[in-house]
Amino acid sequence: MKADHAQIERLLKTARGQIDGILKMVEEDRYCLDVSNQLMATQSILKKANRMVLRAHMDCCVREAVVSGSPEEKLEELKLLLDKLTD
């Protein structure tokens, strides 16, 4: 994976910490909307990590495949990804 490993790991660990927090909230029977807000905040962190992963993928893997003259597979993958993201 071409994105900065330390940054992605930091985001993942933050997300994991939040999930542990939500598990605790469930155990303590906290208020529905507080749980919901934390669930959405965790989704945002994963979204941010995904954005960084894809940005680096474009900059490295796709670019290299193009330069090396074998871009077919990468372009096909990107097409599937765009399809998924615009669904």
Add this chain to the structure above:
Amino acid sequence: MKADHAQIERLLKTARGQIDGILKMVEEDRYCLDVSNQLMATQSILKKANRMVLRAHMDCCVREAVVSGSPEEKLEELKLLLDKLTD
């Protein structure tokens, strides 16, 4: 634009017809959630048109740019697009 023009035009005209329908619903003071449902249905149609436009863009413009040996601009655009779609 590389997507099938007839198909995109059909979707756009359907969306426009729905917007005319919603304008009429507003005028007739129809129920909020009926208006909301039509607004969301129209968004779905535009989303579908966008998906088709991007699919064809990948198949044609991006592929051609790669084959022609000048993919830089296309790759940069795709990166911005992915950023927008994962925001």
Add this chain to the structure above:
Amino acid sequence: MKADHAQIERLLKTARGQIDGILKMVEEDRYCLDVSNQLMATQSILKKANRMVLRAHMDCCVREAVVSGSPEEKLEELKLLLDKLTD
């Protein structure tokens, strides 16, 4: 519909104008990503209109139903709406 009619109509007419613009772009065979950007901009306008419609719905219809002592139907509708929005 409880949202400000003039405001919603203005947004709908803007969206319709944009769709007419996109139809013209298709006819003129404009660049894929320019078409895509306009499609996403139009989606944003409809999204904004929907947000306003739902906000007013909460303030008026739901509140009135609650005050009048017959909130069941409204609550059921809201539940379905939340389901749809979080899907």
Add this chain to the structure above:
Amino acid sequence: MKADHAQIERLLKTARGQIDGILKMVEEDRYCLDVSNQLMATQSILKKANRMVLRAHMDCCVREAVVSGSPEEKLEELKLLLDKLTD
């Protein structure tokens, strides 16, 4: 929180397990799009948990507040939530 605790906990633990898996993928320097796919799969699980939390919230908290004759706060919260979800 009114949703089934066991079900929500199961989803949260699955999401946490996936995040651990993604951390391992990052460590092993796995392919960008495999990491991205797992990130999106984890988002889907959290989305599902959120949907269940909100559904139960509507069925219990909101309904009870309405029956008890003090729905104001709940309705205001729902309005903010809808705003967020349609943003």
